[in-house]
Amino acid sequence: MNFDNLGLIPSLLKAVKEKGYDVPSPIQEKAIPLILKGKDVLASAQTGTGKTAGFTLPLLQRLSSNPSNGKRSTHLNIRSTVIFGGVNQRPQVAKLRQGVDVLIATPGRLLDLVNQKVLFLSSVNILVLDEADRMLDMGFKRDLDKIMSIIPRQRQNLLFSATFSKEIKFLAREILNNPEVVEATPENTTVEAIVQKAYRVDKNKKASLIIKLILEGGWFQVLVFTRTKHGANNLCKKMIKSNIKAAAIHGNKSQSARTKALSGFKSGAVEVLVATDIAARGLDIPLLPHVINFELPNIPEDYVHRIGRTGRAGAKGEALSLVSVEEKNYLRDIEKLIGNRIQISTVEGFEPDPNYVPAAKTQRSRVKHRTRNPNKGFPRRGSRR
Numbered sequence: 001m002n003f004d005n006l007g008l009i010p011s012l013l014k015a016v017k018e019k020g021y022d023v024p025s026p027i028q029e030k031a032i033p034l035i036l037k038g039k040d041v042l043a044s045a046q047t048g049t050g051k052t053a054g055f056t057l058p059l060l061q062r063l064s065s066n067p068s069n070g071k072r073s074t075h076l077n078i079r080s081t082v083i084f085g086g087v088n089q090r091p092q093v094a095k096l097r098q099g100v101d102v103l104i105a106t107p108g109r110l111l112d113l114v115n116q117k118v119l120f121l122s123s124v125n126i127l128v129l130d131e132a133d134r135m136l137d138m139g140f141k142r143d144l145d146k147i148m149s150i151i152p153r154q155r156q157n158l159l160f161s162a163t164f165s166k167e168i169k170f171l172a173r174e175i176l177n178n179p180e181v182v183e184a185t186p187e188n189t190t191v192e193a194i195v196q197k198a199y200r201v202d203k204n205k206k207a208s209l210i211i212k213l214i215l216e217g218g219w220f221q222v223l224v225f226t227r228t229k230h231g232a233n234n235l236c237k238k239m240i241k242s243n244i245k246a247a248a249i250h251g252n253k254s255q256s257a258r259t260k261a262l263s264g265f266k267s268g269a270v271e272v273l274v275a276t277d278i279a280a281r282g283l284d285i286p287l288l289p290h291v292i293n294f295e296l297p298n299i300p301e302d303y304v305h306r307i308g309r310t311g312r313a314g315a316k317g318e319a320l321s322l323v324s325v326e327e328k329n330y331l332r333d334i335e336k337l338i339g340n341r342i343q344i345s346t347v348e349g350f351e352p353d354p355n356y357v358p359a360a361k362t363q364r365s366r367v368k369h370r371t372r373n374p375n376k377g378f379p380r381r382g383s384r385r
Contacts, residue, residue: 006032009061016057025050027184032058040157040179042172044164049184055128055158062126062156063101078102085109086255093118107135107143114150124151126158129175133161133168134305138278141171148175162308163301194307195318198331198344202352203324206294207235209350210322211242213292214272221265222272222290225306227297232274235294239272246272277302285309293321296330300337326358 002023003016024032027045034041035058045051063078080102081095089109096103096119103110113119129135135144157176161168164183172179201209214222226232229250239246247261247270264270266285277297291310297303310317323331323344335341 001029007036008032008057009064011064012057012061016053025054025184027051027182028054028057030182030184031055034180034182035059035156035158036061038062038156040176041159041182042176042179043158043160043182043184045160045162045182045184051160051184052130055130055160059102059126059128059158080104083109083113084255085112086258089113107140107147111143111146121147121151124155126156127151127175128158128160130160131162132159132171133163133165133301136165136167136171137299137302144171162305165301194310195316196307196321196340196342197318198321198323198342199350200344200346200352201322201324201350202356203326205350206322206324207238209347210235210292210294211239211244212347212350213320214239214244215242219290220268220271221285221288222292223285223288223309224272224274224292224294225297226274226276227295229276231295232276236272236274239274244272245270246274248274250276251278277306289317291317291319293319296321296323296327296334298330300330300333303334304338325352325356 003013003021006024006029008016027043027049028051031041031043031051031054035055041055043051043054045054060078078101079099081092081100082104083089083092083096084106085108089112092109093113096113110119114121129144135141157179159168159172159176159179199209210224213219224235226235229252232248232250236246236248247264249258249261253261261270261273262285265273274294288310291307293303293306297306307317307319310319321331321342331342331344
């Protein structure tokens with residue numbers, strides 16, 4: 001099947017062709033016809049599978065029959081803008097006052113401008129929740145409920161998520177009306193184009209190992225995930241001392257600092273971007289070759305989100321995880337989720353001490369009646385670290 005068979009209008013087909021795409025991805029092939037028919041859609045698609053175009057193309061077509069005057073999108077007379085927090089709102093407000101057909105927004109800034117009576121949502125007829133699972137993980141459920149209460153009840157709803165967790169299914173029951181369910185890949189699986197590897201490593205030697213791998217491999221455009229903001233800063237400083245052009249992005253960084261770091265990463269001025277899960281949300285980096293888990297996430301689904309940044313649109317990519325003794329259970333839970341064993345090895349000189357026993361394990365052996373919680377001491381779901 002090609003894009004000509006999906007029911008898209010000539011102007012959109014022309015735009016798609018100019019971008020060099022001939023064959024739709026599985027999520028696009030399944031979702032586009034349903035959205036064009038006005039159906040509510042619940043879609044599971046990982047990062048890099050083309051899900052954004054899967055809802056954007058039919059959305060533009062539905063709006064093209066009644067656009068406002070203003071700035072043109074490619075081949076269509078439709079105006080759009082984006083609003084988000086962390087930056088001065090004035091330029092965003094100026095765009096809104098000109099009128100828009102498509103508004104891309106983060107929940108917080110959206111509600112803030114609604115409360116200021118700068119933005120009115122009484123004419124919304126299509127609602128798209130992209131990366132819905134991430135929004136729930138970050139604690140935006142209350143904001144979503146407020147948004148639902150002020151937009152029209154009669155509307156088309158599109159909910160896209162990388163996973164079909166029980167929380168997502170509950171949200172879908174609240175928002176969607178007789179939805180069509182679309183899955184581009186089996187539930188909670190990882191992209192096949194990604195080569196997944198892991199190294200057993202001493203916790204205190206992780207930074208040295210990651211620097212060795214990057215320098216000796218001549219790697220560039222490497223996205224590294226840490227569990228905390230403090231950890232991201234420390235690792236970034238060590239890389240810079242080793243003559244690696246690195247930058248950190250996390251919740252304590254201003255929006256302008258994040259934008260500058262990401263721009264440098266895309267241009268090649270920054271070779272390594274060190275990020276926390278929350279700061280990395282929504283990153284769109286084409287052809288990213290390497291993702292490294294400096295620390296494994298304690299929520300297995302986050303692993304799928306992280307490594308989905310590479311191997312996008314059918315390109316090859318590598319996901320590497322550094323696993324300390326304390327993280328063995330996390331690796332086991334990840335393998336259970338993805339249904340595959342991850343190839344694991346060691347690098348000479350960086351192996352864990354065979355006599356080392358994690359403090360938590362020692363404590364459990366002393367107090368056997370206490371609950372055994374492998375996640376104790378680590379951030380829980382929804383943590384804003």
